[in-house]
Amino acid sequence: MDLLAQILVNGVLLGGLYAVMALGLALVWGVLNIVNLAHGAFIMLGAYVSWHLYTYLHIDPFLGLPITAVVMFALGYALQRGLLNLIVRAPMFNTLLITFGLEVVLTYLAQLAFSADFRTINPSYAGNSLQWGPVTLPVARLGAFCMAIVLTVGMWLFLLHTRLGRAIRATAQNLVAARLYGVEPRHLYAVTFAIGIALAGAAGGLYGTVSQINPYIGATLTAKSFAIAIIGGLDNPLGVIVGGLFLGIVESLTTLYVGPTYADVASFGILVLVLIVRPTGLLGKTA
């Protein structure tokens, strides 16, 4: 019983991190209709930015998150404005391909710049943990979980209650009408993509505190982000919390009861099942 409680808590902590990983992907997909296959590569880059800040400038990974996010925001804005805006109206297949091309480029550049070695961000409190009844809570994972929830809820409030957030949602619903109301789409698309990439970067920074990083972690993280976005649906940022927690718990339970090599079977199998049964997500509106 204690073991089950511990596994569930591990799943929940992991799930929070998963949620923030998928948040940027879901935002870009929902608003720009671009399925960003390079999303995981941006998470990887964010993790490296965080790692450099910590290793060379001794900035705590949690305090350094805003810097990571700003750096990634700038990169995202430039990419959308300079490159992706050129193909936004192309068939969806072309956008899939170009983001895959970006993934390859980013991964190889990262490999050239950072080498293929595994890196870890190990602040002094990395090994500490809190005891809560029979359950152990590792401090770094708990911190990452809390940050993830703050970011996701913050994103939700931002989209609901700010002028820019409303413009983004309006564009997602109807680009032409939004344009008539004075939204400048080139800039707005770039800002939306940049926010998505900044979130990916922040997720990467958090990921680096709980797991090892190398240039090749991106592809799996992209796939997981998809699974979460699909399970949670694209309509509501809070959906990714549900999707993330669901995936985190399922993976933890599968690892315990079936075996660690089956964790991916479970998560991607669920993704396929959800797609077949409810393509708009478990929580999404029916089409």
Place this chain on the structure above:
Amino acid sequence: MKAWQKGSLVVALLVLVGVPWYGSDVLVQFGISTLLLAVLAQGWNIIGGYTGYASFGNSVFYGLGSYGVAIAMVQWHLPFGVGMGFGVVLAVVFAVLLGIPVLRLKGHYFAIATLALSQVMAAIVSNIPLAGQNIGLVLPPLNNDRLFYELSLGLLVVATLTIFWLTRSRFGFGLIAIRENEEGAAVMGVNTTLYKVMAFALSGIFSALAGGIHAYWITFLDPDSAFDISLNVKMIIMAVFGGAGTVLGPIVGAVSLSAISEFLSSEVTSIAGLFFGIVIVAAVVLMPRGLADMFRRFRKTGWRYFSENIRAHKL
């Protein structure tokens, strides 16, 4: 097709058939891997180019074909030909069982579902003892590159003839109708589910055969290399770069990209992968309909061809 075009095709084919007799070992090996990639690109062309379903799951067929040969030869001590047949059976079973639910999905959703399926298959295979789990299988070596070359070439010819047949058969027209407007095709009496599953299976058969030849040639396979997603992306890039939905485009794409990538990796190893990514990005922006379309229209429009492509899709 004019007489000189037919003639030059025959000459090109004869030149290709003769490569193992006058070419160097390195050239023959490059030939085998390029021909197999071209087969994969042609296989993808059937489901992606003609039917319009962007499959990221064709590497599953390739993996099933590889494992079909490997399991038959290593575990059951059967001949290579039986293994190829076993691989094809696995691919067709997969195409029918999973094709029926997954081909109901459209656009991004189909692409993602097939992407997820290939991850699931890799994870499942790495848990099956018969398939050697994570460690993989080692096949009995056969040092006969000439045979592998001619097998691959023959397979490519058959795949290309099949696609040529698509461009002038009822079945092929049905697939193109599905690509252009699926509801419309259904209204016109095309059994869309049957056609899509058949296209998926046909595409899978060629990928599985390519996988089988590759496994026996390399004599080793493990789940990661057999179900490699980047291989799937490679076949898509090659098909799209040459011209998806054309008969010869994917071959042109496979040969030109393999040649450039081979040249680059002999010069600077780490640049070859980077080059691939840059080609994808540039091709999608500048020539989204591939080399075939560019050759056709470039004569008329000149350099404006590229700027017109950008203007058509930018925000």
